[in-house]
Amino acid sequence: MVAERTTSQILFDNGTHRCIRFSSLVHGEGVQANQFLIIDQNRAAVIDPGGDLTYMPLTMELNKYTRLENLDYVMASHQDPDIITSMPRWLVYTSAKVVASKLWARFLPHLSSNFMSDRMKGNWLDRLIELPDAGQVIPLGQSTIIAVPGHFLHSVGNFQFYDPVAKILFSGDMGASMVEDAALPIDNFTHHIANMKGFHQRYMCSNRVVRLWVNMVRQMDIEMLVPQHGAAFIGKEQVEQFLDWIENLACGIDLMDESNFSYPVK
Numbered sequence: 001m002v003a004e005r006t007t008s009q010i011l012f013d014n015g016t017h018r019c020i021r022f023s024s025l026v027h028g029e030g031v032q033a034n035q036f037l038i039i040d041q042n043r044a045a046v047i048d049p050g051g052d053l054t055y056m057p058l059t060m061e062l063n064k065y066t067r068l069e070n071l072d073y074v075m076a077s078h079q080d081p082d083i084i085t086s087m088p089r090w091l092v093y094t095s096a097k098v099v100a101s102k103l104w105a106r107f108l109p110h111l112s113s114n115f116m117s118d119r120m121k122g123n124w125l126d127r128l129i130e131l132p133d134a135g136q137v138i139p140l141g142q143s144t145i146i147a148v149p150g151h152f153l154h155s156v157g158n159f160q161f162y163d164p165v166a167k168i169l170f171s172g173d174m175g176a177s178m179v180e181d182a183a184l185p186i187d188n189f190t191h192h193i194a195n196m197k198g199f200h201q202r203y204m205c206s207n208r209v210v211r212l213w214v215n216m217v218r219q220m221d222i223e224m225l226v227p228q229h230g231a232a233f234i235g236k237e238q239v240e241q242f243l244d245w246i247e248n249l250a251c252g253i254d255l256m257d258e259s260n261f262s263y264p265v266k
């Protein structure tokens with residue numbers, strides 16, 4: 001992985017296919033988040049672009065790698081504010097289609113306003129690719145991006161995006177960590193657990209669904225697992241370490257009992 005400049009890291013580049021991560025575009029109170037750009041043969045897709053905080057800096061960064069006219073898709077792993085709140089701007093200022101779970105697609109127009117309906121290019125429904133629960137293969141340039149099920153990890157309708165050329169799984173909130181500098185590699189997985197544990201225990205739905213996901217992911221050829229917050233898992237060994245850890249983690253409803261549902265007295 002080459003640190004080209006402070007805000008972006010090239011995760012993969014074979015001359016015609018590139019994957020780029022932007023890791024420090026969120027300023028202020030917002031939680032650190034990574035945004036991603038995949039380019040194949042000059043056609044581009046953005047994954048989890050974020051909200052208004054990131055729209056301007058992200059488009060400035062994108063312009064260093066491609067032109068906004070080349071943007072075919074804005075892909076959203078789920079519906080959270082740090083994922084897709086900027087959707088109206090992408091619809092108005094680019095011709096990209098929005099790719100999202102069918103469970104969330106019809107909620108997304110609530111993000112918009114007259115701003116969007118008056119100015120966007122084309123009909124809203126023509127600009128929407130609603131992913132079925134089973135996922136979908138999405139063409140990009142001469143390549144594809146695979147929307148892989150990640151339901152309940154953490155959102156009820158959740159997808160991760162797999163790039164079969166780069167062998168990178170863009171895993172959304174799965175694998176997320178709170179670290180000082182998300183661009184730095186993880187040198188010690190055991191120490192890194194402290195940066196992930198509390199988040200996964202609360203946000204991921206249950207160990208049962210984690211195991212279903214891990215079983216699917218183990219059948220995939222993954223060189224890098226790159227979450228939407230924090231550091232990336234680089235190389236098969238580190239990906240395996242993460243899978244081994246998460247498949248044994250009790251989380252979400254596994255940890256809930258009566259004490260979490262006591263009527264508040266003050």
Ligand SMILES: [Fe+2]
Nearest residue numbers: 078080154173
């Ligand atoms: Fe989220």
Ligand SMILES: [Fe+2]
Nearest residue numbers: 080082173228
């Ligand atoms: Fe997130």
